[in-house]
Amino acid sequence: MRKHKVKENRGGTLSLIDALTNVELQRECSACRSLKLAEDFQKFTSGHLRAQCRGCYTKIQREVNQKYRLNRKIKNFNDRAIEKELEGDFTIEDYNELISFANGKCMLSGDVLTPETMQLDHVVALSKLVVGSTASNVWLVHKRVNEKKWIHSLIDYLTSEHGASVVDKKRLTQSINYLAGKAGVTFEEYIDLLVESEKIALVGKTFFNK
Template identity: 30%
Template sequence: MAKRYLEKTVGMGNTILTLNANKLCLLDNYELLIKLYHQQSFINNPDYLVRKDYECSRRRRSRLLALVNDFTGDDREEVLQKFEGKCAFTGKDVPLHFDHIIPLAVGHGGTTKANMLPIWQRINSSKNARNLFEWYEDNGDRFEVKPELFNKAVEYIAGLNGMTFAEYREYVYDCHANPNDNLTEVR
């Protein structure tokens, strides 16, 4: 496993370690990446990477594979351009993450243009797998979310889904009230 997913290059007094984070399912696990960066012995102990702690990322990967995933690079650029490369909720020029408006954790939505918005990474971390509307009610002021931008972003997503704002809000609440836990588990 180590040779397929890890590469160690030594040259000119430097050691370079290359991880295939995609194969190791690390892309969504920042804490593990930091641990690996600071821990030298993991190269000789690849079992370190296969522990029960990572069951959550396995479930996430299962959902990624089971749900629609057709969000292309062109879609990404188009959505970024729509929001002028800024947070869709605040209008700030800050580090962005693409948020699954209906989280993968509820087993609906998927990674599609009609479910993705560029939002401030702090907002994305705060929202996590919560209902967008409930998160907004509890945290909108704290993150300086502008109501007109929030409404514009939700109307945009609702339109992509062929719904009005009110219909989309009801749909989001329905998805959270009825999570799909019957997705195929990836082994």
């Protein structure tokens, strides 16, 4: 009969060792805490097993990659505003709050959002040179809305044929309320700001002939 001994690893997990050969037979994963066979762990050339089982390690890597990609996306989003000398202070916390508010639905049309169709968008476009990447000017919209909207200003879009057929008024009202809260103003004041932003942009464009 084979004799086993138990070894405590750094990090407090346990391994089952063959007493005769000193080979690690089973190991407790530091992430899921299950006792698994040695083959369920990646083996380093030194002979040591990774602290997390293959399944957990893959999951951890995926989460780290996602977090890294999101950080980069938000940094890009802010940098684009800063380049235009606008504010760029949108944070991961703002993003998470927005995700939870949107609850998987376009903030303009109510369309169901998937990772492929969801787009982070400025309410007032950066090209207007009025507002930047900041919590009160960022929302989540469906790709098909965003693709049509960028040629219009928001106000023009809402009254355009495509806009009128796509926009869900109740949803948009909820979204504006959310954004107004972020700006610390009322619903009506936020709408006024939108209209003003577009006027200012228009005046700016005519004045500077941009």
